[in-house]
Amino acid sequence: xxxxxxxxxxxxxTAKITARGVQVHYGTNHALKDVDVDIxxxxxxxxxxxxxxxxxxxxxxxxxxxxTVASARVTGKIEMDGQDIYDPRVDPVQLRAKVGxxxxxxxxxxxxxYDNVAYGPKIHGLARGKAELDQIVETxxxxxxxWNEVKDxxxxxxxxxxxxxxxxxxxARAVATSPEVLLMDEPCSALDPIATAQVEELIxxxxxxxxxxxxxxxxxxxxxxxxxxxxxxxxxxxxYGETGHIFTNPTDPRTExxxxxxxx
Amino acid sequence: MTDLSAAAPSSSPHHRGGASxxxxxxxxxxxxxxxxxxxxxxxxxxxxxxxxxxxxxxxVLGNGVSAFRQTYVILPVTLEASxxxxxxxxxxxxxxxxxxxxxxxxxxxALIAALAERGIDTGDLKPKEIMALLSKEAPADLRDAVLxxxxxxxxxxxxxxxxxxxxxxxxxxxxTMDSAARDANISPAQLQLADAMRAAGxxxxxxxxxxxxxxxxxxxRPEAAGLGVAILGSAYMMLVVLVLSLPIGVAASIYLExxxxxxxWTDLIEINIANLxxxxxxxxxxxxxALFINIAGLPQSAPIVGGLVLTLMTLPTIIIxxxxxLKAVPPSIRDAALGVGASRMQTIFHxxxxxxMPGILTGTILGLARALGESAPLLLIGMVAFVRDFxxxxxxxxxxxxxxxxVQVYSWTQRADPAFAERASGAIIVLLVFLLSMNALAILxxxxxxRRW
Ligand SMILES: Nc1ncnc2c1ncn2[C@@H]1O[C@H](COP(=O)(O)OP(=O)(O)OP(=O)(O)O)[C@@H](O)[C@H]1O
Ligand SMILES: [Mg+2]
Numbered sequence: 001x002x003x004x005x006x007x008x009x010x011x012x013x014t015a016k017i018t019a020r021g022v023q024v025h026y027g028t029n030h031a032l033k034d035v036d037v038d039i040x041x042x043x044x045x046x047x048x049x050x051x052x053x054x055x056x057x058x059x060x061x062x063x064x065x066x067x068t069v070a071s072a073r074v075t076g077k078i079e080m081d082g083q084d085i086y087d088p089r090v091d092p093v094q095l096r097a098k099v100g101x102x103x104x105x106x107x108x109x110x111x112x113x114y115d116n117v118a119y120g121p122k123i124h125g126l127a128r129g130k131a132e133l134d135q136i137v138e139t140x141x142x143x144x145x146x147w148n149e150v151k152d153x154x155x156x157x158x159x160x161x162x163x164x165x166x167x168x169x170x171x172a173r174a175v176a177t178s179p180e181v182l183l184m185d186e187p188c189s190a191l192d193p194i195a196t197a198q199v200e201e202l203i204x205x206x207x208x209x210x211x212x213x214x215x216x217x218x219x220x221x222x223x224x225x226x227x228x229x230x231x232x233x234x235x236x237x238x239x240y241g242e243t244g245h246i247f248t249n250p251t252d253p254r255t256e257x258x259x260x261x262x263x264x
Numbered sequence: 265m266t267d268l269s270a271a272a273p274s275s276s277p278h279h280r281g282g283a284s285x286x287x288x289x290x291x292x293x294x295x296x297x298x299x300x301x302x303x304x305x306x307x308x309x310x311x312x313x314x315x316x317x318x319x320x321x322x323x324v325l326g327n328g329v330s331a332f333r334q335t336y337v338i339l340p341v342t343l344e345a346s347x348x349x350x351x352x353x354x355x356x357x358x359x360x361x362x363x364x365x366x367x368x369x370x371x372x373x374a375l376i377a378a379l380a381e382r383g384i385d386t387g388d389l390k391p392k393e394i395m396a397l398l399s400k401e402a403p404a405d406l407r408d409a410v411l412x413x414x415x416x417x418x419x420x421x422x423x424x425x426x427x428x429x430x431x432x433x434x435x436x437x438x439x440t441m442d443s444a445a446r447d448a449n450i451s452p453a454q455l456q457l458a459d460a461m462r463a464a465g466x467x468x469x470x471x472x473x474x475x476x477x478x479x480x481x482x483x484x485r486p487e488a489a490g491l492g493v494a495i496l497g498s499a500y501m502m503l504v505v506l507v508l509s510l511p512i513g514v515a516a517s518i519y520l521e522x523x524x525x526x527x528x529w530t531d532l533i534e535i536n537i538a539n540l541x542x543x544x545x546x547x548x549x550x551x552x553x554a555l556f557i558n559i560a561g562l563p564q565s566a567p568i569v570g571g572l573v574l575t576l577m578t579l580p581t582i583i584i585x586x587x588x589x590l591k592a593v594p595p596s597i598r599d600a601a602l603g604v605g606a607s608r609m610q611t612i613f614h615x616x617x618x619x620x621m622p623g624i625l626t627g628t629i630l631g632l633a634r635a636l637g638e639s640a641p642l643l644l645i646g647m648v649a650f651v652r653d654f655x656x657x658x659x660x661x662x663x664x665x666x667x668x669x670x671v672q673v674y675s676w677t678q679r680a681d682p683a684f685a686e687r688a689s690g691a692i693i694v695l696l697v698f699l700l701s702m703n704a705l706a707i708l709x710x711x712x713x714x715r716r717w
């Protein structure tokens with residue numbers, strides 16, 4: 001159903017990730033049913049849908065975090081830049097260096113703020129010296145709109161920050177490894193409006209370099225930051241298309257019901 | 265539980281309006297009473313435990329502290345070169361030809377001379393009976409001192425020789441004139457002489473470092489018995505246990521907890537580890553006897569065998585503690601590390617293990633403490649043998665016969681002379697001090713490693 005629009009935009013934008021027929025089972029729970037999506041390069045894609053519909057599950061398929069869940073079984077095909085990421089030869093560690101993730105619940109390491117951000121660049125060898133690492137930490141924290149609040153206490157524990165600050169620290173940590181795709185699972189659910197605005201600004205900036213996938217429960221946020229929106233319901237991808245279209249002129253009655261607040 | 269709900273019907277929860285906040289209603293009163301009951305119950309349990317602890321400590325300290333003090337005869341003796349070094353070249357190899365008999369004679373003469381000089385009346389005690397105030401170990405001690413330092417020859421020294429355990433017991437109150445009258449080893453006349461010598465400064469009771477450093481002594485010389493070999497043997501065993509069980513235990517736990525697939529096999533292993541932790545220690549002793557001594561042919565009484573059997577015993581404890589602390593690390597930390605592209609090994613060693621470290625160390629030290637106090641399996645592998653020679657330095661010393669602290673306690677309590685009962689209590693104090701310091705270390709390490717953020 002998206003084919004028409006895809007061809008329209010194909011001139012300017014290429015698909016970074018293509019998912020075809022993705023199914024996820026958690027044991028006997030069929031959590032995701034036959035999802036086809038193209039995540040475009042240098043685009044913000046929003047996933048919306050009621051709680052438990054499989055947004056996080058699909059997000060976790062994109063960087064193979066579901067590998068860590070023993071009961072999870074992923075079938076179907078997900079390609080990134082034409083390579084099947086579920087190919088047995090693919091090292092998920094290498095994949096995750098390219099596909100960063102911000103989790104639904106803030107989970108900073110119980111280490112200093114500096115170490116939290118510097119950890120990724122360190123293990124991937126992105127900095128050639130202390131100065132360069134300092135630079136990466138500073139830019140990442142600035143991008144996550146946290147620098148001003150923590151610049152005087154970089155050696156303080158990351159877990160000592162407030163919930164919203166912790167979430168921005170996690171964003172900085174994900175940004176620091178310069179991923180090609182950034183997956184954000186409700187990054188703003190613990191943030192106040194000011195920080196939310198800052199993160200949205202960041203998302204918009206990041207779009208220049210890589211593609212961002214954001215899960216959100218806020219329709220307004222999806223409308224503000226994303227160019228494309230996918231609506232999930234009970235494990236199905238109901239509708240996927242340009243954000244403007246989805247919000248003003250949805251094709252599926254379930255989408256309409258959800259965005260007007262009648263299901264969810 | 266039931267009494268809480270029993271109080272409910274009086275007031276319906278929907279009609280609370282107007283009730284005073286100050287006067288508690290029936291339900292609240294019942295709840296508070298239940299809380300008070302529980303508090304009292306808990307408090308009395310704690311008090312009971314404390315009383316038991318105090319009684320235990322009092323009895324052990326009361327009996328054992330005196331083991332650290334010993335009665336010495338301060339013997340002024342001139343070490344005649346003509347007797348002790350006939351060749352006159354101070355060569356210890358040639359001086360060894362003089363046996364303890366020679367030294368004994370020298371000491372006997374010196375003792376009688378000293379008594380005469382101080383005008384102490386020896387009554388009709390024969391010289392041999394006077395000499396019997398000294399430990400049978402005393403000539404050997406003097407000989408060892410001279411051989412260790414040949415320059416002493418020719419000098420007059422005041423040599424602190426152990427008094428026999430009966431004299432020691434007399435000054436500690438264990439032996440009385442009445443009991444001496446019935447005792448073949450000591451007579452009231454000898455005790456009177458001891459009193460007089462003490463008044464003259466020839467006998468004194470002082471701190472005995474030898475209790476910690478000397479080897480065990482025979483049945484007839486309790487005053488000379490010490491814990492040296494036992495402490496060294498226990499230390500060697502703890503070293504073996506630590507070196508083997510910590511890496512093996514932690515590696516096994518990491519594998520089982522983080523890497524192994526969760527299937528029927530790992531379940532089976534898990535159940536078996538839990539069961540192993542509950543196996544009585546004597547069973548491990550039998551296993552070790554069969555495996556290490558009969559099949560592998562390792563020497564009996566050796567710390568290596570003791571260490572191996574204690575390792576087997578400690579491993580389940582360490583594995584259980586380590587797995588529990590690995591489990592306690594929140595999964596979100598693993599997600600976070602994997603999410604930034606850390607490998608599984610990096611996730612474990614950079615994030616999970618440091619967070620689990622306090623728990624692992626505590627478990628390990630508590631496991632070691634339990635192993636240190638264990639005696640049953642050591643009895644089976646022959647560590648109860650009488651060992652007078654110190655084991656060599658490690659690693660060769662691991663294969664030399666040695667004793668162990670708890671076994672030493674056991675073998676001393678088995679001996680007839682009541683002086684050994686005192687020493688057994690003293691050994692228990694030493695054991696308790698080691699255990700307490702290990703527990704303190706566990707707490708210290710936990711504090712040190714604990715991340716408070
Ligand atoms: N680790 C897991 N093990 C088993 N079932 C899971 C697991 N994670 C998610 N599920 C199930 O998969 C389904 C989708 O969950 P998912 O977390 O993807 O929902 P979601 O859309 O992100 O919801 P929310 O908006 O509340 O975060 C749910 O039915 C959930 O119970
Ligand atoms: Mg979710």
